Amino acid sequence: MGMAADPPVQQVRKDSERGLAVAFALTVAVLAVAPFMLYPVFLMQALCFALFACAFNLLIGYVGLLSFGHALFFGWASYLSAHAAKHWGFPPEAALLLATTCAAGLGVIAGGIAIRRQGIYFAMITLALAQMMYFVALRVPFTGGEDGIQDVRRGYLFGIFDLSNDLTMYVFVLLVVLAGFLFIYRIVNSPFGEVLKAIRENELRAVSLGYRTDRYKLVAFVLSATLAGLAGALKALVFHLASLTDVHWTMSGEVVLMTLVGGLGTLFGPVVGAFLIVALQNYLASFGQWVLVIQGSIFVVCVLAFRRGIIGKLGNALRVKL
């Protein structure tokens, strides 16, 4: 009896994993060829935001916590990386490392404060913290105020690779983002990830099972913050600048939009969502006046008719957990 029950479960899991592996291979293949067909800087921008959205999704999709202040980590890591590269002469890998570590630190502090609450209160605390840090960024000379930190040199990676070449930089960015993505995959598909999902479904039950849910949530928060920071640090190097836009609350709103459009709680959703929204923004730049209306409409349509997002719907149709 026991033996008869097992195979279907294992089969489903194998199918799911195979589906994911195929999707991943497809993505990598497309991204490897893309810079020869599309503008590399646009692709790098989309990749950075993809990582940002994935980091955000870790929190909302798998733990069920909506953070309205993720711009804090993204933006401040961006500033640190830019400042280190420009004023302290750090090579790119050191700048990234510094920025990401600081983002983790900020995550510990912010998480420590915010985790105690749930739902809308959690969201409001994260928003408040992000707003406070926005005003700090506005005033402190370190960040360059409303001009931002401009003219950041990308430098030489490990002293060898000249990152000022867009293609070389693209390869670097792609590798980092893929690594981040795989890391998230590992987190989600691990015992730790299972507990997170349990907390999302029913926190009280998880507590009654003996799990210290606060600890788990904090760790997830810090991981999310760190990866968001990595995305921000990368972005500063890609664009040669870090500015107030990166810490403003509308940036937090944009990452919500990307994840929603792509599909909350899916692995590939945020990536697709990020690419779509970045493409839309670039395309709409010449229609400047309609940007707000179109973004708002996307929000509304997604919530009303499209809650699972693109990847969610696709995954449903293909019966694969994407």
Next chain:
Amino acid sequence: MRTAASLALALAALMTTAAQAQVNVKIGVMSDMSGLYSDLGGPGSVVAAKMAVDDFNPAAHGMKVDIVSADMLNKPDVGANIARQWFDVDHVNVIVDVPNSGVALAVNEVAREKNKAFLVSGAASSDLTGAKCSPNTIHWTYDTWMLANGTGKALVKTGGDTWFFITADYAFGHALERDTTAVVTANGGKVLGSVNVPLGTPDFSSFLLQAQQSKAKIIGLANAGGDTINSIKQGSEFGITAGGQHFAGLLVFVSDVNALGLKVAQGLVLTETWYWDMNDANRAWTKRWQVERAGKFPTMIHAGVYSAITHYLKAVAELKSAEDGKVVVAKMKEMPTDDPLFGKGTIRADGRKVHPAYLFEVKKPEESKYPGDDYTQRSTIPADEAFRPLKDGNCPLVSAAK
């Protein structure tokens, strides 16, 4: 046979020379199309650009000129991104306008890196011709030094010798306050105090109260846009002018005055370099501009776009190429400028376009005879006094030339 062959040859020769002679130019108008500065620059700048191209008549010079436009959303990364894409992918030769100093500084660097031209009409930062000056950039229309000097000096000389600043708490506001303070004290005035106001604060009553209590004769508004409008609107509520104090708007445009209405804005003193109603040429140009922008009035930024593109195209026509940004800008500096809006002028080594500035005062409602009749001209500041002296700018191009 022979005639046919020679005809064919002649035709072929003509065609190749024609193809060789045509110079393709692409102009990118980057502005704030949807946000705070969309009335200062925005779609109006695109209209001004089109007018400049039409008036220049590219076909007569063997040129073909295209215009593209984009919204930089007042974000430096968006602006830099668009600039990169335009230069790398879309073959844009020159970027014009950009009414935001942060974005302008970013685009300044991109233009330098890609060796294209950048003609700033909208941004205010005097750093563009100072520490950040570039052989690829020309700063048209105005800058913070000119504003501070124009309004500040004129007011001190006419008796406004005590000042209190309401400053927007960010780099631009501080720069404006610093420059104006320098001018005021240099001319015998005194600054009694100042208060830093977070950007975008809607309510100024508390700060206005502090200004009232300082008893300064002039309240200097080191802010812009919505902040300036709110300060003045609420100032009239609190009886600032009734109490004998005057506002000095350090950065005010016609569109701000329209948003306030003359009743509230009357008596405001400000400095601009172009006003639509100053002379017949300006009025005629405004009428043409209004065909596409009904109900609105052009600002000095729009005029600057027109003037800059006119001069740029002249330079390109002489050089027969728009490819090398540095070369074109050098040519522009070489040639004296002349256009219907700004008249004759020059461009200095640091990239500063120089022309006279004018001190205006906002009319009382009863003095205004028709829509748009907002300003009385109080005085003219000659071109050689209006802008920061060349030696004071710390521009590497200037010191290198020495």
Next chain:
Amino acid sequence: MVEIFGIPSQALLGQLLIGLINGSFYALLSLGLAVIFGMLNIINFTHGAQYMMGAFVAYLLLQYLGLNYWAALVVVPLLVGATGILIERLFLQRLRELDHLYGLILTFGLALIIEGLFRNYFGSSGRPYEIPAALQGGRNLGFMFLPNYRAWVIVFSLAICLATWFAIERTRLGSYLRAATENPALVRAFGINVPRMVTLTYGFGVGLAALAGVMAAPIYNVSPQMGSDLIIVVFAVVVIGGMGSILGAILTGFTLGIVEGLTKVFFPEASSTVIFVIMVIVLLVRPAGFFGRIA
């Protein structure tokens, strides 16, 4: 002249009064938000845009129909409230059973659409709107010059806040509403049309936002972004007061106005951030805000 921390007491008194005036504004604005969340459990991010619509409709009524400020005070909340009812019927009803998150995102999207449309049509510079003749000028109170319009703001806001609080907490209709929030099925079983009440309540909350907009038009710049500048502060007020509580929103609004006013004197650069600092502290000490019901 008595000095407190280096500021003459006269000046301080003036700043306190101004703080109170601003506080009444915050209270009025957060009232609508508190009603909508407290009664309907909807987080209305469109509130800022609806406030902006109130100001613009007042401007348009004056410009094209010649309706003055006093008429606007009555007409505008009704008009904008009607759009609120439309929003509720078309969009919010479908999200009733879902997570709060979706309502939040939807209203956020609507706010973007509304602001975008107004910006496209009106530009971003703002429109002039004068203080009504009856309220112009002011009187010199000795320690400061108090414009009549500001005095009116305090009085009117207080009146509306108290009337709303009374209507919800002390009348029968209010009690139906509160009951419907707690147990809609049961209240429905009693024959009360719950969906209609919900729709009307949302419309009422939106109307309050629009009313605040009309109040703001004479003194603040009437521009499409006037709402988005304020919305976050208003949210903070409601959260601090306790998201279910009308009284909490009112008291917090007034208190915040005063605290902000004092900050503007002693540390003006921080006056925009002080609200968030307070919010974080309050939420840590009292998880549901001062008067909130749920933890």
